[in-house]
Amino acid sequence: MRKAVLLVDDSAMMRKVVSRTLKMAGLEFEQVLEAGDGAEALTCLRDNNVELIMCDINMPVMNGLELLQRIKEENLAVGVPIVMVTTEGSEPQVRQAILAGAKGYIRKPFSADHIKNSVTPLLAP
Amino acid sequence: MLVAETIVPTQPASLRDRIDEVSTRLILRGATGLASVDFELLGQSAQEQGNDLVAAIARDLSRQIAEASSSDQTDLTRILSGGLVRMQALLKEPAVAATVESISVEPSEKTASQIQANAAIQSLSADMDLIREFVTESLEHLSTIEGQVLILEKNNTAAETLNSIFRAFHTIKGLAGFLEFADVQALAHEVETLLDLARTARLTVTSQVVDVVLESTDVLRQELHGIEIRLGGNIPPPSRINESLLLKIRKVSRGEVEQSGNTAGAPVASSISPEGSGKIATAPPAERRIEVGRSSDSSSSVRIDTAKLDQLMDMVGEMVIAQTLIEHSPALSMVQDVRFLKDLTHLARITSDVQRITTGMRMVPIGTQMQKTARLVRDLSRRAKKEIVLETFGEDTELDKTIAEELADPLLHMVRNSIDHGIEPPEERIALGKNPTARIRIAAYHQSGQIVVEISDDGRGLNREKILAKAQQNGLVQSGTQLTDNEIFLLIFEAGFSTADKVTDISGRGVGMDVVRKHVQKLRGRIDIQSEQGKGTTFYLKLPLTLAIIEGLVIVVGDQRYIVPIYSTKEILRPKAEMLSTVQGRGEMAMVHDTLLPIVRLHRRFEMKPRTTSLADGMLVVVESEGRQFCLFVDEVTGKQEVVIKSLGESFKNIPGIAGCAILGDGRVGLILDMDGISNGRS
Numbered sequence: 171m172r173k174a175v176l177l178v179d180d181s182a183m184m185r186k187v188v189s190r191t192l193k194m195a196g197l198e199f200e201q202v203l204e205a206g207d208g209a210e211a212l213t214c215l216r217d218n219n220v221e222l223i224m225c226d227i228n229m230p231v232m233n234g235l236e237l238l239q240r241i242k243e244e245n246l247a248v249g250v251p252i253v254m255v256t257t258e259g260s261e262p263q264v265r266q267a268i269l270a271g272a273k274g275y276i277r278k279p280f281s282a283d284h285i286k287n288s289v290t291p292l293l294a295p
Numbered sequence: 296m297l298v299a300e301t302i303v304p305t306q307p308a309s310l311r312d313r314i315d316e317v318s319t320r321l322i323l324r325g326a327t328g329l330a331s332v333d334f335e336l337l338g339q340s341a342q343e344q345g346n347d348l349v350a351a352i353a354r355d356l357s358r359q360i361a362e363a364s365s366s367d368q369t370d371l372t373r374i375l376s377g378g379l380v381r382m383q384a385l386l387k388e389p390a391v392a393a394t395v396e397s398i399s400v401e402p403s404e405k406t407a408s409q410i411q412a413n414a415a416i417q418s419l420s421a422d423m424d425l426i427r428e429f430v431t432e433s434l435e436h437l438s439t440i441e442g443q444v445l446i447l448e449k450n451n452t453a454a455e456t457l458n459s460i461f462r463a464f465h466t467i468k469g470l471a472g473f474l475e476f477a478d479v480q481a482l483a484h485e486v487e488t489l490l491d492l493a494r495t496a497r498l499t500v501t502s503q504v505v506d507v508v509l510e511s512t513d514v515l516r517q518e519l520h521g522i523e524i525r526l527g528g529n530i531p532p533p534s535r536i537n538e539s540l541l542l543k544i545r546k547v548s549r550g551e552v553e554q555s556g557n558t559a560g561a562p563v564a565s566s567i568s569p570e571g572s573g574k575i576a577t578a579p580p581a582e583r584r585i586e587v588g589r590s591s592d593s594s595s596s597v598r599i600d601t602a603k604l605d606q607l608m609d610m611v612g613e614m615v616i617a618q619t620l621i622e623h624s625p626a627l628s629m630v631q632d633v634r635f636l637k638d639l640t641h642l643a644r645i646t647s648d649v650q651r652i653t654t655g656m657r658m659v660p661i662g663t664q665m666q667k668t669a670r671l672v673r674d675l676s677r678r679a680k681k682e683i684v685l686e687t688f689g690e691d692t693e694l695d696k697t698i699a700e701e702l703a704d705p706l707l708h709m710v711r712n713s714i715d716h717g718i719e720p721p722e723e724r725i726a727l728g729k730n731p732t733a734r735i736r737i738a739a740y741h742q743s744g745q746i747v748v749e750i751s752d753d754g755r756g757l758n759r760e761k762i763l764a765k766a767q768q769n770g771l772v773q774s775g776t777q778l779t780d781n782e783i784f785l786l787i788f789e790a791g792f793s794t795a796d797k798v799t800d801i802s803g804r805g806v807g808m809d810v811v812r813k814h815v816q817k818l819r820g821r822i823d824i825q826s827e828q829g830k831g832t833t834f835y836l837k838l839p840l841t842l843a844i845i846e847g848l849v850i851v852v853g854d855q856r857y858i859v860p861i862y863s864t865k866e867i868l869r870p871k872a873e874m875l876s877t878v879q880g881r882g883e884m885a886m887v888h889d890t891l892l893p894i895v896r897l898h899r900r901f902e903m904k905p906r907t908t909s910l911a912d913g914m915l916v917v918v919e920s921e922g923r924q925f926c927l928f929v930d931e932v933t934g935k936q937e938v939v940i941k942s943l944g945e946s947f948k949n950i951p952g953i954a955g956c957a958i959l960g961d962g963r964v965g966l967i968l969d970m971d972g973i974s975n976g977r978s
Contacts, residue, residue, distance in 0.1 A: 181466040183432045187419060187473050194380075228462055257469045279472035 172221050172293070174201040178211040178237065179226040179255070184278075188224050188255060195285035197222075197293070208232025208240070215246045222293060223252040225272075227263070238270035251292035255280075310340050310349070311386050318379045321421055326371040327528075331360040337382075349382050376421035420475040423526060429470050430519045430526075431598070433479075436463040437512050437519075442666045444508055445673060451500035460508070461490040467515070478536040479518055485541050486511045489548040498548060507547045509670070514540060601696065604657055608843050611653045612939035616958045618646045623961065654841050657697075661739045661748070662690030664703050668710045672735060675714045682721055682731055683714065688738035694746045695841050698818050702748070702838070705811040709750045709834055710735060712808060717754030717832055727829070729753070746840060751833035757784050757826040777889070784824035788812035819845065819862045844939055847967065849959065850916065851931040853903045856965040858938055858957055859916060863970040865924060866917040867932055870910050883910070885926050887917055895973060896928045900952065906930045920970035927973075940967060951976050 175192065177185040185204045192199070203218060205211035207229045215223075227234035234254055241247055253274035254267045264275050274288050314337060320328045338353035356378045363371045419425060443460045447453055468483035486508060492498035514535045521531030621627070622643065630636060665687045676683040694702075713735055721731040730753075738749045759780060766772040766786045788808050815822055820838035839845070839862075847858035848867070866887070874886045875894075883894040894915065898905035907913050907930060915926040938957035942948060954969035 180462065181432065181470065183425075183428055183470055184466060186428075187425070187470065190419065190425075228465055230459065230462065257465060257472070278469040 172197065172199045174203055174218060174220045175199040175222045175224065176203045176205065176211060176214060176218070176220045177224050178205045178208065178229070178234070179224075180206050180229045182206075184226070191280065191282055191285055192224075192289075194282035195290065196282075197285065197290065208234065208237035211237055212240055212244070212246070215241065216244075220247065220250055222289070223247060223250060224255050224289075225252055227254055227256040227267070235266060235270055238267065238272060242271050251289075253289055253292070310337075310344055310346070311383070313337055313340065314379060314382050314386070318376070318383070318421070321372065321375055321379065326360070326363075326375055329360065329375065331357045333357075334360065341382075346385070349385050352378050352382050352385075372421065372423060379421075419473055426474055426522065426526060428598075429474055430523050433467045433470065433519050434516065436467055437516050438663055438666060439463055440512050441509070441670055444505055444512075445666075445669050447500060448502070448505050448673075454494065457490065457494040457500070461487060461494055464490060476518075476522065478534055479515060481541060482511055482515060482518075482536050482544075485544040489544055492548050503547050507544050511540070511544065601657075608653055608657065609941070611650050612843060612941065614646055615650055616939060618643055620962050654695075654843070655693075657695050657841070658693035659696050659699050660690060661692050661694055661699060661702070661746075662687075664699055664706055665690055665737055665739075667703060668706055668737060671707055671710055672714065675711060679714055680720065681714065681718050681733060683718060683733045683735055686734065686736045688736070689740050692739040692741065692746065694739075694838065697842055698746075698838055701814055701818050702836075705814045705836065706737070706748070706750070708808065708811045710737070713750065713752040713754065713832070717752040717756075719755055741840075742837075744840060746838045748836040748838070749833055750836070751831060753831040756828040756830055756832050757787070757824070758828060759783055762786055780826075781823055784826055785822065787824075788822065818842070819860065821862065842940075844937055845967070846935065846937050847957070848916065849933045849936055849965065850897075850914075850927070850929040851906075851933055852897045852901070852929050853905050855901075855903060856933070856959065856963070857897070857929075858936070858965050858967045859918060859927065860954075860967065860970070861935065863918045863920060864916055865919055868915050868917070870913075870915050872911055875910055885910075885915055887915075887924075887926070890924070892917065892924050892926050894926045894928050898928075900973065900976065918970050920974040923974060925974060927968075938965070938967070 175189075175197075177188050179185045179188065182204075189202050199221070203214050203220060205214050209232045211223075211225070212232070225234045225237060232240070234256070238252065241252070251273040252271060253276060254272045255276055255278060256263075257278045267275060273292050276284055276288050317329065317333055317337065320333075334353045334357035338350045338357060341347075341350035341353055356375055359371065359374055359378075440460050440463050443456050443463075447456050447460065450456070464483045464487045468480050468487055471477075471479035471483060489498070489504065489507070493500050493504065498504070517532070517535055521534060524531035621639070627639075669685055669687070672683055672685040718733040718735075719727070719729075724731050724733065734753045736749070736751045738751075740747055763772065763778070763783055763786075766783075766789070769789075771786060771789055772778065788811060812822065815836060815838070818838055819842070820836060823835040823837070824832065825835070826832040845858075846861040848861060848864055850857050850859055868887070870885055876884050876886065876891075878884050878891070881893060883896075884891045885894055886892075894910070896905075896908075898908070905913070910928060913928055913930050914932050915928055916932065917924060917926050936959065938959070940955045941957060942955055943950070943953065947953075950972075952969055952972035954967045954972075956964050956966050959965045
């Protein structure tokens with residue numbers, strides 16, 4: 171069992187769906203932390219250690235790309251893989267996210283297999 | 296990296312097909328659509344193919360169905376779908392996780408991701424609770440969208456407004472994708488694309504854009520209700536999502552892009568007004584709702600089934616009664632222990648706090664219902680070619696959820712009525728020296744333990760004489776009857792009453808206002824009207840704060856006590872001999888304020904032995920039901936009391952004339968009378 175994951179999405183239900191899919195892919199966490207936007211995610215990261223961050227891009231208050239920037243600036247979550255979860259994903263957006271520090275990029279809707287292929291390898295065994 | 300290539304069907308298609316077929320049936324019809332034998336057969340064919348694991352799972356599921364009781368269908372559905380997904384996964388193995396570079400970008404080919412998605416998604420899309428949650432959340436998004444779009448129409452460059460509408464569609468699309476509602480996903484996608492163009496300033500928000508967004512909102516809402524109906528095991532009306540709607544949206548986004556070089560894509564604000572159609576002024580509090588679905592629901596709130604809330608409410612009612620019983624117990628007068636009495640007072644205080652908080656849990660702000668009227672004003676004012684500004688006040692005023700929901704229809708009807716009958720066309724207004732832009736105002740506030748909703752317009756006002764003439768013509772009022780203005784105005788709520796000279800497609804069919812009164816009465820509320828010819832009309836809807844408690848008149852017949860709800864009583868009197876008469880074919884009558892009212896002897900109605908059968912020795916309670924007044928003959932009226940309404944349970948719930956029961960101060964049960972039932976029962 172892994173320690174903690176942070177799910178960042180403005181839809182509570184989407185956070186639930188992501189959490190369920192992680193579980194189906196065999197990634198179980200003792201603690202599932204949730205944030206409704208980038209600002210909440212920052213607050214959460216200042217107080218908690220997580221092993222994985224799954225983050226939406228388009229959110230109110232502070233979007234996913236801004237969040238990546240801030241995480242870098244504040245030196246938070248060092249070495250923690252951040253996977254962007256989004257419905258869009260144009261080539262420039264993917265590049266932008268990766269340059270800003272994202273380690274993975276998956277499109278909604280995704281399945282447990284997508285997680286196995288794109289998220290599991292990012293985590294320590 | 297194409298992960299899809301790693302999925303090679305390793306089993307003959309037949310077993311997989313059969314599992315898929317069973318899964319589909321589970322999704323479509325739930326656990327009831329499957330029998331134990333279905334899994335037995337799956338197990339057999341898995342065994343034949345030498346797949347012991349799949350066979351074992353199938354047999355296990357077959358046993359689960361056989362053992363499950365009919366009550367826990369939801370659990371069974373979950374177990375079955377879990378099992379089916381496991382079987383599907385086993386058949387897909389070995390799906391070796393390919394080695395991935397540090398960055399992995401998923402293939403965008405639809406086919407690849409869809410094939411892969413199937414197994415895992417199936418278990419999400421078979422989860423009824425999740426689907427229900429999706430419907431609820433999406434409906435919330437839709438009402439946010441509506442409010443925001445109307446703000447957008449006023450200010451077509453409001454970036455955050457555009458963004459929040461975009462986000463709402465985006466979320467619906469994403470969730471629909473996971474739950475495999477392809478139609479919803481497709482429609483949300485089109486609108487999202489359109490809005491994306493708008494928010495990146497590649498498209499000007501014109502009234503066409505607003506129209507198409509609102510239309511999509513309506514269609515989506517219907518679709519979501521359809522999903523709900525399907526969940527309930529019924530067949531929903533056909534979907535309105537079709538290629539032509541999608542094409543229309545695409546056209547709007549494309550058409551405007553092409554024109555953006557010239558000036559054709561005129562902004563909303565200036566394109567509407569010259570046509571003389573509606574402008575909406577929603578009060579600032581709506582801004583607050585931009586943040587819907589954010590922090591508030593992530594950590595500080597929990598969704599609770601309303602049935603559970605009702606149950607809690609019911610139990611709290613019991614608790615309050617038990618508390619009253621203890622407080623009034625004669626045994627208490629013997630108690631000398633000061634400490635004990637102090638604790639008892641403490642308990643009483645806690646009980647009333649709990650009651651207050653529980654009642655508060657069912658409270659919702661009225662703002663959502665007001666938003667709905669904003670939409671109506673917008674659409675209707677355009678159609679009727681009248682310029683109307685809607686002003687709303689007191690959106691934060693809270694009222695019981697059931698009342699708020701029931702209020703939606705009457706509110707819409709009354710606003711509709713104001714637009715169609717109350718407000719003059721702009722030319723007429725100008726001729727009268729009025730502002731060509733009419734004003735409709737909806738305000739909600741608390742007043743002496745009631746919620747008051749005011750709906751006022753500055754239109755032509757009600758024509759007292761015309762209404763009276765029409766009522767006499769229809770036989771609703773005998774000529775010569777003295778009526779107050781309010782009483783005359785209230786006649787417009789009679790069934791089949793309409794003074795509109797011509798019937799329009801908006802109103803004037805004489806239905807509507809009648810429905811308004813029914814709804815309001817059902818909620819134990821009342822309507823008053825103030826109107827001045829040429830100046831306008833104000834409707835006052837007065838509603839109780841909660842439906843769980845009523846104020847009632849305690850009456851006695853023989854050795855029984857009954858409760859007559861205060862809202863239906865008009866007057867209590869001891870009849871004098873000269874008031875009483877018997878009219879051929881109509882039975883006993885009493886002349887009350889120059890009006891002949893029929894008398895209903897409650898002891899006859901419920902076949903009991905009264906203390907007196909002589910009318911002059913008892914009391915008459917004048918009550919009103921569905922606009923008709925009559926007198927109840929009772930032995931005695933003992934007082935007024937607030938009671939918690941309790942249901943009589945399944946077997947007694949449909950007795951005409953009885954609405955429920957309540958426990959009275961001394962612990963005895965009193966039946967609450969339903970005046971509509973009694974009125975219909977008298978012959």
